[in-house]
Amino acid sequence: MNHIALKMLMGDRGKYLGIIMGLTFASLIMTQQPAIFVGLMMRTFSFISDLGLPDIWVMDPKVQFVDDIKPLQDTKLYRVRGVSGVKWAMPLYKGLLKARLENGTFQTCNVIGLDDATLIGGPPVMLVGKLKDLRRSDGVIVDIDGATEKLAKRPMVPGGKPIPLKIGDTLELNDNRAIVVGIAKTTKTFQSQPVIYTTYSRAVRYAPRERKMLSFVLVKAMPGEDIPTLTRRIRKATGLAAYSRKEFIDLTWNYFMKNTGIPITFGTSVALGFIVGAAIAGQTFYNFTLENLRQFGVLKAMGASNWTLLRMILLQAILVGSIGYGLGVGLTALFGYATRNTILAFKFPWQLLAFGGAGVTLICIFAAIISIRKVIKLEPAIVFKG
Amino acid sequence: MDGLAKAAVSCKNVVKVYDTGGDKVVALGGIDLEICMGELMMLVGPSGCGKTTLISVIAGILDQDSGSCEVFGKDLLLMRSSEKLKFRAKNIGFVFQAFNLLPSLNAVENVSIPLIINGVKRQTAERQAANVLEQVGLGKRGKSLPSQLSGGQQQRVAIARALVHDPRLIVCDEPTSALDHETGHNVMELLRQVALQRDRALVIVTHDARIFSFADRIAQMDDGHIEKVVDSAEYL
Numbered sequence: 001m002n003h004i005a006l007k008m009l010m011g012d013r014g015k016y017l018g019i020i021m022g023l024t025f026a027s028l029i030m031t032q033q034p035a036i037f038v039g040l041m042m043r044t045f046s047f048i049s050d051l052g053l054p055d056i057w058v059m060d061p062k063v064q065f066v067d068d069i070k071p072l073q074d075t076k077l078y079r080v081r082g083v084s085g086v087k088w089a090m091p092l093y094k095g096l097l098k099a100r101l102e103n104g105t106f107q108t109c110n111v112i113g114l115d116d117a118t119l120i121g122g123p124p125v126m127l128v129g130k131l132k133d134l135r136r137s138d139g140v141i142v143d144i145d146g147a148t149e150k151l152a153k154r155p156m157v158p159g160g161k162p163i164p165l166k167i168g169d170t171l172e173l174n175d176n177r178a179i180v181v182g183i184a185k186t187t188k189t190f191q192s193q194p195v196i197y198t199t200y201s202r203a204v205r206y207a208p209r210e211r212k213m214l215s216f217v218l219v220k221a222m223p224g225e226d227i228p229t230l231t232r233r234i235r236k237a238t239g240l241a242a243y244s245r246k247e248f249i250d251l252t253w254n255y256f257m258k259n260t261g262i263p264i265t266f267g268t269s270v271a272l273g274f275i276v277g278a279a280i281a282g283q284t285f286y287n288f289t290l291e292n293l294r295q296f297g298v299l300k301a302m303g304a305s306n307w308t309l310l311r312m313i314l315l316q317a318i319l320v321g322s323i324g325y326g327l328g329v330g331l332t333a334l335f336g337y338a339t340r341n342t343i344l345a346f347k348f349p350w351q352l353l354a355f356g357g358a359g360v361t362l363i364c365i366f367a368a369i370i371s372i373r374k375v376i377k378l379e380p381a382i383v384f385k386g
Numbered sequence: 387m388d389g390l391a392k393a394a395v396s397c398k399n400v401v402k403v404y405d406t407g408g409d410k411v412v413a414l415g416g417i418d419l420e421i422c423m424g425e426l427m428m429l430v431g432p433s434g435c436g437k438t439t440l441i442s443v444i445a446g447i448l449d450q451d452s453g454s455c456e457v458f459g460k461d462l463l464l465m466r467s468s469e470k471l472k473f474r475a476k477n478i479g480f481v482f483q484a485f486n487l488l489p490s491l492n493a494v495e496n497v498s499i500p501l502i503i504n505g506v507k508r509q510t511a512e513r514q515a516a517n518v519l520e521q522v523g524l525g526k527r528g529k530s531l532p533s534q535l536s537g538g539q540q541q542r543v544a545i546a547r548a549l550v551h552d553p554r555l556i557v558c559d560e561p562t563s564a565l566d567h568e569t570g571h572n573v574m575e576l577l578r579q580v581a582l583q584r585d586r587a588l589v590i591v592t593h594d595a596r597i598f599s600f601a602d603r604i605a606q607m608d609d610g611h612i613e614k615v616v617d618s619a620e621y622l
Contacts, residue, residue, distance in 0.1 A: 001502060001503075003495075003508060004488070004495070004499065004502070007488075007495070008488065008490055008491075010490065011488075011489060011490020011491075012490070295486075295488050298480075298482075298488070299499065299503070300447075301447050301474070302474070302475060302480060302499060302500050302503055303471050303472065303474040303476070303500070303503045304475075304503050305468065305471050308503070379448070380447040381447050381448045383447075383480070383482055383486055384438045384442055384482065384483075384559045
């Protein structure tokens with residue numbers, strides 16, 4: 001009967017395509033919008049995840065997320081270094097500074113100051129130049145997105161393409177000269193500002209002078225040291241907040257979830273996509289069954305059991321569900337591919353595939369159940385009505 | 387009819403009442419009817435007299451409220467629904483007024499449905515279906531969709547579908563009403579030839595006086611009752 005079920009489904013081309021379109025739309029919305037949401041949320045902690053070396057981040061206890069900088073006194077670094085179980089502890093400056101561009105305009109940049117001696121906390125991937133070049137006079141490393149977009153030089157001709165920064169180009173950071181010595185690849189941040197790496201001492205020189213300049217202390221635990229235990233020990237010994245990388249990521253994630261409209265905005269989009277997709281696909285599938293009710297009645301009169309008809313409807317639902325889901329996630333993947341080099345945040349982990357699959361399955365089950373109910377209640381005697 | 391002929395259908399005091407929102411409509415008010423093997427019985431009468439209800443009960447797709455209706459010695463009302471389905475699938479063939487072919491299936495596929503319902507493999511079923519289509523003169527139209535066939539051809543496909551699984555009872559609801567006189571005549575000839583070759587029984591509900599002569603006996607119904615059952619010659 002499977003063959004008959006599939007032929008019944010595909011026989012009405014318009015309805016068949018309508019159901020598939022509804023499910024494709026639902027699947028697209030249920031994966032594309034969350035993919036942007038996940039991409040956006042991952043940017044909130046990309047700075048933390050880019051720094052793979054330290055085990056523990058130490059900061060002011062009032063810090064709520066990674067960009068919420070509440071500077072510490074430089075002496076706190078030594079107190080952390082004094083805690084037993086700490087292999088090393090390095091200073092990190094993180095702050096927003098204005099870079100003056102060659103056309104006279106200003107661009108806010110995320111300036112990261114690394115420990116002068118070890119350069120711990122540097123960018124994950126160097127595209128041009130080397131990290132140690134930061135030791136050169138006034139040296140800075142700029143992230144590729146910043147170098148090609150917001151910090152790029154004016155085009156040679158009006159309306160032309162901006163000229164990306166290259167090694168040897170200069171920037172002006174708070175009236176200080178900075179020379180580009182490298183181009184790095186970093187994960188885009190939530191605010192999508194250019195990222196400029198330099199040494200800690202140079203970063204605090206670029207920044208407006210304050211009594212406290214130290215943003216974070218990056219800590220590496222001794223081999224075999226239990227991270228949660230060391231974290232607690234640092235907290236107790238210094239009175240500062242200390243988080244493992246995962247805890248700091250969670251802190252940042254939770255802050256954005258609780259204090260911004262992002263989850264509600266995307267949640268609404270996903271819910272609407274689900275409802276609209278379910279309505280279109282469910283309604284079309286139900287109408288399709290209603291219009292085929294007489295045909296189901298004929299099969300029933302000829303001796304087809306309810307179970308056989310149920311299997312036929314389920315098969316139809318599974319087929320349209322699979323095609324709609326495949327097209328939807330395919331379009332989402334295509335969208336991600338098309339926007340891979342743009343500012344748009346997009347991350348498509350397998351969990352979203354599962355989420356989209358579950359959503360489409362729910363819609364199909366819903367559509368099949370309302371259709372099956374009608375078919376099971378169907379009196380085969382309708383076949384004798386003209 | 388020969389009094390010794392074996393009964394294919396035996397209805398005794400069959401009553402069916404429809405409840406139409408408070409009003410009770412007596413569709414069958416105590417029907418007694420016997421249809422023998424090898425007999426073509428026509429049920430005639432005005433609209434709403436209970437003909438369709440009676441063949442629905444005989445075909446086992448509608449339960450009567452009281453009385454008994456035995457088909458080949460089995461009382462369908464006493465069967466479990468799964469048994470009844472199997473019995474129907476094996477023993478009863480249907481020909482409908484509106485043909486009721488599945489529009490997205492071609493003629494061979496439509497004809498093969500009863501076999502597939504009876505568990506025959508698709509390829510075998512389609513081979514058998516093609517043979518039966520040959521018998522009804524549509525051997526070359528097996529791949530045609532219903533929409534590509536004339537009314538008469540569609541009814542022939544429907545007849546082939548009713549015969550393909552070799553049922554012993556064939557119920558037809560107005561099989562010629564959607565056809566012109568000549569096509570209707572041809573369809574009846576075919577039904578008579580093919581359906582009554584072996585020990586089968588045919589029950590035909592019709593308004594079409596032009597085909598009365600094909601019947602062995604005619605049961606005249608009115609208002610939920612059978613007024614008379616006579617030979618077709620006598621009726622005409």
